[in-house]
Amino acid sequence: SPDEAAFYTSGKVPNEPAFLFQLFAKQFGTNNLPDCSNMCHESSGAALSPTLGLGKGSVTLNDIHEAEVILIIGQNPGTNHPRMLTALQQAKRNGAKIISVNPLIEAGLNHFKNPQDFMNPLRALGVLLGDGTPITDLFLQVRVDGDMGLLRGIMKHLFEAEDRNPGQVVDRAFIDEFTVGFESFEQNIRNTKWEDIEELSGISRALLLEASNMLATKQKIITCWAMGVTQQRQGVQTIQEIVNLHLLKGAIGKPGAGTCPVRGHSNVQGDRTMGVWEQPTKEFQDSLGKEFNFQPPYEHGYDVVESIKKMYHGELKVYFGLGGNLLAAGPDTExxxxxxRKQNLTVYVGTKLNRGHLTTGKTSLLLPCFTHADIDMQKAGHQMTSCENSMGVVSQNKGVLVPLPGHDILSEVAILAGSGT
Incomplete structure (x- = not known):
């Protein structure tokens, strides 16, 4: 049965091979398309799509530069997204306030020395002798899994501030025009007891008031989050509270304001846009089938966790991995x-050898491919690929390095196109 095969995708795979890969799997007859999104921002998509209608970020880097207040929740840019520190530095220079929420204080969020500033004669000496740019204005060391309580505490303070200053804190016009269910939401927040909020979040009422005061009169607000939020047991509900905070302030759909789930791999967002998803919509499948003249499967397939279980219990027979290393990335290596090892066939397409490639089924194929830095020259000319970042921006990539001579290495696209013939 086609459903005895799983097709795993890494977020490092560009759009073009990702599209071919999901098409290959569906023409084979299955939606078993586990990918690394299942292990990182799956809860972001599940929370954002039904609330905002967009399962990805709603801001750009320019919005971060323009923001008045930035909340960073469950994310360590200095460790995991270092290039983001440059955008935060620019926001600080433009006057933004930054609230960081994390159980541990991240050094990069305290001060940041931008290496590029050493090339600027006006800043080099200050960077060399100084402490760098202060990033965080308020650090809230929340309890693990306590972010929902923290967000509710901030919003409870905002409602109390609105009571004292009617029309100055809550954006009623935005709420009336663009939202539903506000009355029940407001009642729920107001009925939440302060002692419960402090117990759940581990943050005092006074500190939550300080955070609330930074937000009260602002509308250019951005909230960034990563796996410190998404991998909580109540990650979806916590992200929905982030959305509620933005709707409460009317802080979305305008310059300098919105939601920003910060992803890791270069194209983890693009792969999902290309159709790498075990739960495709009927509309997407209908369009795919019409365009390529085949009957696609409609039954939902297996995600990463379900695929691992099925492999372990011998219910899957074939594993096809495009990039990445599920063995290391998954939740239980053993x-x-x-x-x-129970698979009849394992197929790996990769740019470099990793431990996962050495853990094989009864028969295994290891297909080396070009890196994204290699020149892929075909009859039609110099080939390109594209990636979509966390903010929905698609960028082009063309290799610049001459591939090693004497090796019959193909691109991911060429391998997949050949496999489908």
């Missing part, structure tokens, strides 16, 4: 390895 269970994944045991499942891989």
């Amino acid at each position: 269970v994944i390895a045991a499942g891989m």
